[in-house]
Amino acid sequence: MLAGELSAEVSTLADDPNTVCIISEWASPDAPKAFFARPDLEETMRKDGVIGKPTMLIMSKK
Structure with a gap:
């Protein structure tokens, strides 16, 4: 949240x-x-078990 994330759904x-x-x-x-x-x-994600590079899409609500 310190990075500006307001909410998340997994x-x-x-x-x-x-x-x-x-x-x-x-x-x-x-x-x-x-x-x-x-x-x-990248190192943190690898330690947490992430395999491969994530795909990020930036969308807006309209």
Whole structure:
């Protein structure tokens, strides 16, 4: 939340529980970009069991 994330919802695919989808609301479109650009994030995610690079889509509600 210190990075500007306001809320998050975590789900897995019904037929593949190893695929995780996280829908987050951020304070601004630049906030998640800055978060995912952190130099320590890749190592932290690897330690937490993340396999592969996540796909990030930035969308807006209209």
